[in-house]
Amino acid sequence: MLILTTPTIEGKKIIEYYGLVTGDSLLGASMYKDMFSGVRDVVGGRTSKYEEELTSARNMALKSMEEKAEKKGANAIIGTRVAYHNLGGTMGNTIMVTIFGTAVSYQE
Amino acid sequence: MNASRKNFLIDKRWAITAVILGFLVGFTSAVICVVFHLIIFGFNIMYILSPLSAGVVETVIARRKYGKSTGAISALLTFIVINIYGWFFPGWFYPKGPVTLSFITLIAIGLTIDAAFPIFTRYVLKVVVVGSFIRFISFLLNLPSIILGNPPVVEGGQIIIGQPSDEIYLDGLTMPLVSVPHVDGGEIKKYVGLVIGEAIVEEKKSGGRFSNLLKTIQPKKLDDMNLGEARRLAISRMLDNAKSMGANTVLEVLINYVSVGGLQGNAFIVSASGTAVIYE
The missing domain is CATH 3.30.110.70 (Hypothetical protein apc22750. Chain B)
Structure with a gap:
């Protein structure tokens, strides 16, 4: 599966557009989990641990988008965008990762 | 100068009216509570009722006429006036006992401060209280190693941005x-x-x-x-x-x-x- 952010594939012809495909995942760092596992909150702790969790959340979103595109019979996703949203309120420790793109199939 | 001040007054006239009316309502209800001895659980209900009614009246008028909320200024004013009266001049207006610290008084004070300074109380509740709690728990968790004589490694307060991956400029x-x-x-x-x-x-x-x-x-x-x-x-x-x-x-x-x-x-x-x- 080819995943691109560009609107076209240079040198290849797109035969069919299947439409929008999306994938999301949530990342929450709860207070209790933080306290006992040593993974502190974003603020005032080990950020790199949090970054690892962020990467795995993003990979999950990417995977679910890819599965949807495969189900539609596409062999590429073009115009992909990745966005991160903060859902946390005053505590601010829930993060949503959304990925969306257009599923297409192109001539090999 | 004079004209601009006049414009300001005309702009804000409903806001000012709302605050004054709210304060009057709060004050009147407090007077009624004191005169009729409206006491529940040994505690005059004006401490809760008056700032609340002042705030409600002010907000309703401000929303209707001014277009937006004015921030319950009159509730705060009423609260301050009532508490000065209750704590420092008991029995000056009408014979009654002074305010005593009880569970209900504390709740009422907390509620009013929350209405007046929402961000402050959120900060105290969610950051100071939770932070102290977490610190206490981690102190308890680290207690054995402190007693055994090898203090745990404490991370510094500086920013940690992972390991710098290859220095690619x-x-x-x-x-x-x-x-x-x-x-x-x-x-x-x-x-x-x-x-x-x-x-x-x-x-x-x-x-x-x-x-x-x-x-x-x-x-x-x-x-x-x-x-x-x-x-x-x-x-x-x-x-x-x-x-x-x-x-x-x-x-x-x-x-x-x-x-x-x-x-x-x-x-x-x-x-x-x-x-x-x-x-x-």
């Missing part, structure tokens, strides 16, 4: 990164796919809890964040991803910033995404 690249989908004068040999890099940057923390509390109302400064460092890290992580997949450059690079963290402090997620390609 943008100028040293053979192929420049571009933010457009197509580069003239060359050919894309192969598309490799989506590559993403992320970094989290925190606000620099300095000083104790009090200066942090002050920071919640002060405007932010760019120096407080190490944004440039985080951006460099996000881009170099993205490049690492691309290189490990065999690409030699990244097209259509987009950089995004999301603010996370609320009153506890601020942090930013910086992310860079793009399409890795082999380009000739």
Whole structure:
């Protein structure tokens, strides 16, 4: 599966557009989990641990988008965008990762 | 000068009326409560009723006529007047016992302060209380090792941005990164796919809890964040991803910033995404 952010594939012809495909995942760092596992909150702790969790959340979103595109019979996703949203309120420790793109199939 | 002051008064006339009416209603209800001895559980209900009614009247009038809320100024005024009367001049207006500290008085004071300064009480509840609790728990967890004589390693307060991955500087690249989908004068040999890099940057923390509390109302400064460092890290992580997949450059690079963290402090997620390609 080819995943691109560009609107076209240079040198290849797109035969069919299947439409929008999306994938999301949530990342929450709860207070209790933080306290006992040593993974502190974003603020005032080990950020790199949090970054690892962020990467795995993003990979999950990417995977679910890819599965949807495969189900539609596409062999590429073009115009992909990745966005991160903060859902946390005053505590601010829930993060949503959304990925969306257009599923297409192109001539090999 | 005179004209502008007149305009200001005309603009704000309903807001001022709302505050005054709210205060009058609160004051009257307090007087009624005192005169008729409306006491429940040994506690005069005016401490709860009067600021509440003042706030309700003020907000309703302000919403209807002024268009937006005025922030329950009259509730605060009523609260201050009632408490000065209750604590310092008991029996001056009408014979009655002084206010005593009880559970209900504490709740009433808490409720009124919450109505007047919502952000302050949120900060106290969610940051100070929770923070002290977490500190207490971690102290308990570390207690055995302290007693045994090897104190745990405490991390410093400085910013930790992971390990710096390979020091890739943008100028040293053979192929420049571009933010457009197509580069003239060359050919894309192969598309490799989506590559993403992320970094989290925190606000620099300095000083104790009090200066942090002050920071919640002060405007932010760019120096407080190490944004440039985080951006460099996000881009170099993205490049690492691309290189490990065999690409030699990244097209259509987009950089995004999301603010996370609320009153506890601020942090930013910086992310860079793009399409890795082999380009000739």
